[in-house]
Amino acid sequence: xxxxxxxxxTLSVQEGDNSIINCAYSNSASDYFIWYKQESxxxxxxxxxxxxxxxxxxxxxxxxxxxxxxxxxxxxIAATQPGDSAVYFCAELKAAGNKxxxxxxxxxxxxx
Amino acid sequence: xxxxxxxPRHLVMGMTNKKSLKCEQHLGHNAMYWYKQSAKKPLExxxxxxxxxxxxxxxxxxxxxxxxxxxxxxxxxxHTLQPEDSALYLCASSHAxxxxxxxxxxGTRLTVL
Numbered sequence: 001x002x003x004x005x006x007x008x009x010t011l012s013v014q015e016g017d018n019s020i021i022n023c024a025y026s027n028s029a030s031d032y033f034i035w036y037k038q039e040s041x042x043x044x045x046x047x048x049x050x051x052x053x054x055x056x057x058x059x060x061x062x063x064x065x066x067x068x069x070x071x072x073x074x075x076x077i078a079a080t081q082p083g084d085s086a087v088y089f090c091a092e093l094k095a096a097g098n099k100x101x102x103x104x105x106x107x108x109x110x111x112x
Numbered sequence: 113x114x115x116x117x118x119x120p121r122h123l124v125m126g127m128t129n130k131k132s133l134k135c136e137q138h139l140g141h142n143a144m145y146w147y148k149q150s151a152k153k154p155l156e157x158x159x160x161x162x163x164x165x166x167x168x169x170x171x172x173x174x175x176x177x178x179x180x181x182x183x184x185x186x187x188x189x190x191h192t193l194q195p196e197d198s199a200l201y202l203c204a205s206s207h208a209x210x211x212x213x214x215x216x217x218x219g220t221r222l223t224v225l
Contacts, residue, residue, distance in 0.1 A: 032212040043114065043202050043216030044155070089155065093212045099145075099168055100211065102155040 008087060010107045019077040021106050023090030026071065030092035033066055034100065035075045039086045047075070085110045115139040116217035118203050124223045127193060133220045135186040135203030141215070143208045144186040146178060149219070150199035161186065162208050193224045
């Protein structure tokens, strides 16, 4: 969901556990939904995307799920590692558009 | 690391100054973007260039002036900024037909006094 100021939603995860990060969207006309990761001091980094006509896509240790009925997107990270600590953003690409619209971000903290 | 470099990494300027931010990509991409990331808002798109032509201006004030001399370089010229313009300015690039997969630079942390 939307974040306000520095008070990003935060997910604390034990190292080795699975993480689930959620995102709600409002635009049903989006063509792609994307997850980006931003580590401290760096720009966002593409993780994985999913087309709007799919409901699941898997990458290396990550799975993105899309539920169009409730307009919900999630990112699952398997066996979370310290290097996964970052802020995660969902984004959407509107059909026939030329720009991404980003959500507010979720901070993931991995505890050793 | 990502193939997109930005200079300077940090910039402090007064409201009457003129400065420029520079972005360079070494990925062979043909689309480049400027974003603003501030503490109180989600990442905001400012400008889009495809094949050196500006295709998007997201209602950005004229005190921000972009320039794209070629597909590898992008500038953001700054003039008479306001303190509320203080933010992290991120440059990104992509293939024009892969807008969903953008590669970001590390950003320029701008402080306007």
